[in-house]
Amino acid sequence: DIQMTQSPSSLSASVGDRVTITCRASQGISNYLAWFQQKPGKAPKSLIYAASSLQSGVPSKFTGSGSGTDFTLTISSLQPEDFATYYCQQYNSYPLTFGGGTKVEI
Amino acid sequence: EVQLVESGGDLVQPGGSLRLSCAASGFSFSDHYMDWVRQAPGKGLEWVGRIRKKGNSYTTEYAASLKGRFTISRDDSKNSLYLQMNSLKTEDTAVYYCARVKGTADFDLWGRGTLVTVSS
Numbered sequence: 001d002i003q004m005t006q007s008p009s010s011l012s013a014s015v016g017d018r019v020t021i022t023c024r025a026s027q028g029i030s031n032y033l034a035w036f037q038q039k040p041g042k043a044p045k046s047l048i049y050a051a052s053s054l055q056s057g058v059p060s061k062f063t064g065s066g067s068g069t070d071f072t073l074t075i076s077s078l079q080p081e082d083f084a085t086y087y088c089q090q091y092n093s094y095p096l097t098f099g100g101g102t103k104v105e106i
Numbered sequence: 107e108v109q110l111v112e113s114g115g116d117l118v119q120p121g122g123s124l125r126l127s128c129a130a131s132g133f134s135f136s137d138h139y140m141d142w143v144r145q146a147p148g149k150g151l152e153w154v155g156r157i158r159k160k161g162n163s164y165t166t167e168y169a170a171s172l173k174g175r176f177t178i179s180r181d182d183s184k185n186s187l188y189l190q191m192n193s194l195k196t197e198d199t200a201v202y203y204c205a206r207v208k209g210t211a212d213f214d215l216w217g218r219g220t221l222v223t224v225s226s
Binding site for chain 2: 001032034036038042043044045046049050055056087089091094095096097098099100101
């Protein structure tokens with residue numbers, strides 16, 4: 001199985017900050033990487049697919065990059081609604097696997 | 107409205123069975139692969155499995171740890187996805203989400219989830 005490792009597991013930030021989350025795959029996954037946002041008590045929301053493509057309706061303040069084993073999600077100008085937990089997921093091979101999550105807190 | 111709505115979550119004893127449903131609306135359900143993902147209380151996301159569409163013979167994939175106990179099926183005539191869970195264990199306690207697959211790859215739509223609690 002491909003292991004996905006996110007860092008940090010949590011971070012504190014302020015409104016207006018630029019935040020970067022890292023996701024590392026235990027083996028190469030090309031660009032088969034997605035990012036999700038989850039708020040407490042809510043379902044995950046798909047943000048990015050193919051490492052850097054925005055899902056429909058997702059604001060451009062979310063930027064994904066990377067290929068192979070190393071990926072990043074950057075949120076520019078953090079807003080109150082962005083405080084949530086973010087997960088990466090590889091869909092290069094079965095079983096699909098998620099990172100452990102990064103909680104973005106105030 | 108394009109949406110997925112899960113149902114069937116309940117309190118069940120260890121060793122018991124439960125069938126979850128996911129009702130799709132607002133899109134052509136039969137054109138999509140569909141997945142189940144679960145989340146134990148306070149934990150991260152865990153992929154459960156996938157069912158492909160008719161053109162791919164409704165073939166399935168499962169997380170290795172669940173294969174043999176969980177079965178995914180679908181009824182395109184009812185726009186519904188199912189998860190049959192047998193021999194349930196306390197560690198199966200989780201919110202279960204269904205998710206629509208875009209193409210053959212990533213998820214682009216999630217349901218709100220249904221809670222399964224396995225406890226005596």
